[in-house]
Amino acid sequence: MRLFVAVLPPTGAVRELVDALAPMRELPGAERLRWTGVDGWHLTLAFLGEVAAEQLPELERVLAGAVSGHGAHRLRLAGSGRFGDRALWAGVDGETRALRQLAEAVTTAAAGVIGEGEAFRFHPHLTLARTGSPRGRRRAVRRHVVEELAAFEGALAPFCGTDWEAAEVHLMKSEQDGGFAHYESVRSWPLARRA
Incomplete structure (x- = not known):
């Protein structure tokens, strides 16, 4: 199984971002992007890669332990960015230090098993959204893709969603189907509630 660990934004946060993206999907070049499916939106804490089925029980046990030491925290989807000429993303604000510590904990715990x-x-x-493979692109085409992604990044930059509580961590399975990734939550663990 190809696995990763993630926090899933709630429906309200997803809806706000969908609304903010709607006009962007009409911009020139939007049709050339591979937009990610809304039902698969997540904040990746750790990529685990291919994991053997027999490792799953021990992996679940150590991830439960890693998560138990962390509390729920407030986040919001805000701003934008891009990874070169490969991908467009929405940013995360709020208690990102707590999110980073959680990511470190689950990464370390998983490494002990896999x-x-x-x-x-x-x-x-x-x-x-993602662009096509950068391999084989001519320099002029790459420059054009970067310019288009920069325009999308700029259009989304002012976005600031409502804050929400990250209260659960998911072990996710990724499957490819016809070139598209589909995600399924294998297991989830609650983060400690605030007093």
């Missing part, structure tokens, strides 16, 4: 996962430097974001 070894080092895929190289991943934590940067809280929600991926909105």
